[in-house]
Each structure stands twice: as structure tokens, then as C-alpha cells.
Amino acid sequence: MGDGLASGYDLVIFDLDGVVYLIDKPIPGAPEAVERLRGDGIAVAYATNNASRRAADVASLLTGMGVPAKAEEVLNSAGAAAALLASRLPKGAPVLVVGAEALVAEVREAGLTPVSTFEDKPAAVVQGYGPEVGWRVLAEAALSVRAGATWVATNTDRTLPSPRGPLPGNGSLVAVLRTALDREPDLVVGKPEPALFTTAASLSGAQHPLVVGDRLDTDIQGAVGAGMDSLLVLTGVSGPAELLAAPPERRPTFVAADLSGLFCPAEDMRLLxxxxxxxxxxxxxxxxxxxxxxxxxxxxxxxxxxxxxxxxxxxxxxxxxxxxxxxxxxxxxxxxxxxxxx
The missing domain is CATH 3.30.750 (Transcription Regulator spoIIAA)
Incomplete structure (x- = not known):
């Protein structure tokens, strides 16, 4: 066990995009940081709003990057959204899926029936990020919600980090339906809602977890809502200017340039x-x-x-x-x- 920041916690919950990797490449130092945590006996979990990959696929992607991960360590908004709908709808109920095939698979595995048109009379619409999402499926979703289907968004991240700069995220696609329908989703599952973090802590039995993220409006706000300490790393979306202007509900406990901060003295990164x-x-x-x-x-x-x-x-x-x-x-x-x- 080391004596850096991470040593004061029994679980480190990582966001992924902008913290561990950018799209499909690891952020420098991330594999080494995770390996060092495991060597120090500190449990690790991954909580992501990205609904375009299933937990097993995320774990495989991470492992291929040199970041050791197991499917049970990954919590994503696609699985959480499907589980929530399964708890509220009859078995086999039709659900219109706006998003990637990973979200379709999660809905099917939850015992519901994925559909793609208004004519299928969906009981709910679940919307997650997918690079192929276009006007046609958004139109079907708008018709369905207007007819009474429950509208669930996996997350409302406005952007996704990339090596070329921020790209439109699921929140931007949700905004299309919000504009067309003049209303908000009935439920948003992912961060900043605290459920992914509290579930990760519960599954590992952690008493004192640390959340590591790159976004104030999702990762850090979710940690504050969950009553957990948090570390903002400046490798993704939120930068110094946004941090200086952050309202109380978006203020991290610590700030560091990157994941190497996990092994530096806590007082060297503590705010305020x-x-x-x-x-x-x-x-x-x-x-x-x-x-x-x-x-x-x-x-x-x-x-x-x-x-x-x-x-x-x-x-x-x-x-x-x-x-x-x-x-x-x-x-x-x-x-x-x-x-x-x-």
C-alpha cells in the first residue's frame, strides 16, 4: 500500500472517456496507474455514460489497451437503463431503441423486445449514444413519446472527448427530441445521477470510494450527489476555466493534471x-x-x-x-x- 492520494480509499471508480482513454486509445499513464492501484490492493471499477458498448466489450477494449478489467467491474448507462425499464414494464414489452447495437442487446437481455418504429407501439423509448443515429429513428422516437411512451435517456452528455476535440454526445441527440417535443426526458439514468457510483460501491463492499472523472457536469456532480470524494483530471472535457467557475454541486475534492495524481500526496491536490x-x-x-x-x-x-x-x-x-x-x-x-x- 502506498502513501499517495489513492491509499486513503478502498475503491477507485474511473470514468472512461477522457480519463482512461480517448475513443480507442489509452491516455498516457492510464494503464500504469490502474496496474499500480491493483498492486497496492485497491479495488477498481469503471462507470461510464457511454451506451454504445456492453460491459464485456468495454472490459475487452480496456484489456486490449493494457488496462486490466473484468466485465463485472464495468457499469454503464446502457445496462442500467435496460434494467430500470425491465423493473417497470411487463416482460416482453416493446421498447423503441435509439442508439447502438449494444443498447439493443441490453434491452433484449433484460427480457424486453427491442423495436424500431412507431407502428410497433412501444411502451418506452430508450435513447443512448450511437454514431449511426439519424433522423429516421429520431422521428420514430418523437412519434412514440408523443403517443405516450416513457422516454428514458441513458445520459445527457453534450459532448464526447476525442483527440480532435469535443464531438457531439448523447445529450446533443437528446436535445433534438427535446426541441421537437418541447419537453424533457421522463428519466435520465447515467451521471450526474449517482446510481452508477453507488452501485459500484455496493458491489465491491467499499466504504470509502473515490470517483475519478474529467467532467464537472457528470462525473463530479454525480460524486457530490453520491456523497463521495472526487478527483478531477484535466485530460478530458472540463478545464481550468470551467473549474474556477464551478458551482458548489460541481466542485471536486481534488484536482490533478492526470492519473499520476493518484499517487501524489493528497494535500498537494486538495481543494480549497x-x-x-x-x-x-x-x-x-x-x-x-x-x-x-x-x-x-x-x-x-x-x-x-x-x-x-x-x-x-x-x-x-x-x-x-x-x-x-x-x-x-x-x-x-x-x-x-x-x-x-x-
């Missing part, structure tokens, strides 16, 4: 860092009441580790200083702000 100086950085204030949004400005001066600078700045923006009221003083700070899009 309530100080005016740390690690070569210092804050300069134009008034004593800046931290309560009294109209002053906060400057970042010095040079050092970017994560330490980010933690210092979260300490003031989360206390009420607007992001636009912080400024770079030193050249190193100016470079950080440019990289962060501030």
Missing part, C-alpha cells in the same frame, strides 16, 4: 487551498474585501506548478470573486491564463 502563497505562486489583492466580491481584483504572480496555481485561484473564485476579476501579473501566470483560455 485557502492561502495567498504556495509552490512559487502568490496572490495579490487590491482590497481587503475582494474575497467577498467587494469590487477588487486578484492577481497571480510568480512561477510554479500549474495545479498549485489553479488551487490558489479556486480558493478565491469559489469564495465569490468573479473569474473576470482575476488577472495575470507575472509572465508565467500570463502563459497559464492563455493556456487555460482565461
Amino acid at each position: 487551498l485557502r492561502s495567498d502563497a504556495a509552490g512559487g505562486w502568490r496572490l495579490t489583492r487590491t482590497s481587503d474585501n475582494t474575497a467577498t466580491n467587494g469590487g477588487g481584483r486578484v492577481g497571480l504572480d510568480g512561477d510554479g506548478d500549474p495545479i498549485t496555481a489553479l488551487r490558489l485561484l479556486c480558493g478565491v473564485t469559489w469564495d465569490g470573486v468573479p473569474v473576470e476579476a482575476i488577472e495575470a501579473v507575472s509572465p508565467a501566470a500570463a502563459m497559464l491564463f492563455e493556456n487555460w483560455g482565461l
Whole structure:
């Protein structure tokens, strides 16, 4: 057992896209991080909103990347959505599936009948991400929901991370039906709902789990809702600018550049860092009441580790200083702000 951040937890629950891999390639250092956790005797689970692959397929994909995984360690929104519908509908009930073949398979395995048209009189519509989803099936889904079918979304992630930048996710496809129907889904199964995280903890018998994610609006908000500590890694969707402006329900316990942070001292990544100086950085204030949004400005001066600078700045923006009221003083700070899009 090591003495880094992860050593304080009995289960690490990983998001996948943007944390462990990007589309079909492992993020550098991810296989080594998972292997090290297992070597330290810390249980691992994977919780993903992506409904385009089944748990066994996800485990096989991970293993092929050098990330050891078993199907029972993977919880995805496709399986959770199918199980939920099976608990609410009669056996064999028709369910119109908008998504990939993996979601069709989950619905069938749950004892329901996957269908694809309004004429099949579906009792429910389940919508998950699928790269081939198009107008035709969305039209059938709109007709079905308008006729009274229950509308369940596996998740509402607006984007998916990719090496080329964010791509449209299931939330963007859900928005098409939301616009056409002028209403929200009856139920969203995946993150930020806490069910995937609480189920992972229950299955492993964990008492003190840590959630690791790249999105504030799903991974971190879901962890907060589940009452779990969380680590935001900056390898995926959410970046420093979004973190500085995060509302309380989307604030992680820790922040790190990547998964190597799991093995660094917890106090080097903990939020909030309530100080005016740390690690070569210092804050300069134009008034004593800046931290309560009294109209002053906060400057970042010095040079050092970017994560330490980010933690210092979260300490003031989360206390009420607007992001636009912080400024770079030193050249190193100016470079950080440019990289962060501030």
C-alpha cells in the first residue's frame, strides 16, 4: 500500500472517456496507474455514460489497451437503463431503441423486445449514444413519446472527448427530441445521477470510494450527489476555466493534471487551498474585501506548478470573486491564463 492520494480509499471508480482513454486509445499513464492501484490492493471499477458498448466489450477494449478489467467491474448507462425499464414494464414489452447495437442487446437481455418504429407501439423509448443515429429513428422516437411512451435517456452528455476535440454526445441527440417535443426526458439514468457510483460501491463492499472523472457536469456532480470524494483530471472535457467557475454541486475534492495524481500526496491536490502563497505562486489583492466580491481584483504572480496555481485561484473564485476579476501579473501566470483560455 502506498502513501499517495489513492491509499486513503478502498475503491477507485474511473470514468472512461477522457480519463482512461480517448475513443480507442489509452491516455498516457492510464494503464500504469490502474496496474499500480491493483498492486497496492485497491479495488477498481469503471462507470461510464457511454451506451454504445456492453460491459464485456468495454472490459475487452480496456484489456486490449493494457488496462486490466473484468466485465463485472464495468457499469454503464446502457445496462442500467435496460434494467430500470425491465423493473417497470411487463416482460416482453416493446421498447423503441435509439442508439447502438449494444443498447439493443441490453434491452433484449433484460427480457424486453427491442423495436424500431412507431407502428410497433412501444411502451418506452430508450435513447443512448450511437454514431449511426439519424433522423429516421429520431422521428420514430418523437412519434412514440408523443403517443405516450416513457422516454428514458441513458445520459445527457453534450459532448464526447476525442483527440480532435469535443464531438457531439448523447445529450446533443437528446436535445433534438427535446426541441421537437418541447419537453424533457421522463428519466435520465447515467451521471450526474449517482446510481452508477453507488452501485459500484455496493458491489465491491467499499466504504470509502473515490470517483475519478474529467467532467464537472457528470462525473463530479454525480460524486457530490453520491456523497463521495472526487478527483478531477484535466485530460478530458472540463478545464481550468470551467473549474474556477464551478458551482458548489460541481466542485471536486481534488484536482490533478492526470492519473499520476493518484499517487501524489493528497494535500498537494486538495481543494480549497485557502492561502495567498504556495509552490512559487502568490496572490495579490487590491482590497481587503475582494474575497467577498467587494469590487477588487486578484492577481497571480510568480512561477510554479500549474495545479498549485489553479488551487490558489479556486480558493478565491469559489469564495465569490468573479473569474473576470482575476488577472495575470507575472509572465508565467500570463502563459497559464492563455493556456487555460482565461
